[in-house]
Amino acid sequence: MNDFTRWIDLEGAVNVRDLGGLATVDGGTTRFGRVFRSDNLQGLTARDVELLVGELKLRHVIDLRSGPEVSLEGPGPLTAVPEVSIHHLTLFAEGGKHTDVEADTIEGDKVLPWQERVEEDLAELRVTGFYYGYLRDRPDSVMAALRAMAHDDGAAIVHCAAGKDRTGVVTALALEVAGVTREAIVADYAATAERLEGILARLRASSTYRDDLDSRPADDHRPRPEYMEQFLHVLDERFGGPLPWLASHGWTESDSQILRSRLRD
Known part of the structure; x- marks a missing residue:
């Protein structure tokens, strides 16, 4: 890990950083070495695995990719490491045999986070933003992801394809x-x-993502602060904040205490 930033430099992933060192409302900071966030991990090298598992004590991987993405891209080398537990928790409502909808064949336009949704979703998503759709569709996965991040037997890493949208919501x-x-x-x-340039280069190297990325300007994929601000505003307006939304889906004060103890100094 770079001593001067939260970035973790790997050979097989580019958008990897520690969630430590972030300011808290009471004047503290979050802990380093507890939870990381990342883009896809199937390209990790042996040196990357040694750094993550051996040095950083990674023990839990929260994979937010859809079932078809895992099938098309592969699960990655960490699945072969006995010390590491893989938690595959898609944020899509996967209803078919292979996709996140009822279809029984792999259809890329129904599994990627930046693609258009079916027409009946659009009115709601225009109001709430696409990120709220993850919570609406898969609150079970959100709860499970947060609880997996709270395990105290080593570090956890949460990732999707780019490490931006789905990962951004859960983190x-x-x-x-x-x-x-x-x-x-x-x-x-x-x-x-x-790290956007490197992220897009990695995704364009894969046929799973290439066509969609090439159809839009790179700047369309840039994470703008107002997107996250809108997501949090929706939760504030509709539920009184993220914590009441979590509570409405079974999250408890005990859950909060455990996760806080993992992330707080």
């Missing part, structure tokens, strides 16, 4: 539970822009 909720300031949550989300 924002975790940081909210930990009492991180909204300013710091939004800044952490937007930090992915620093």
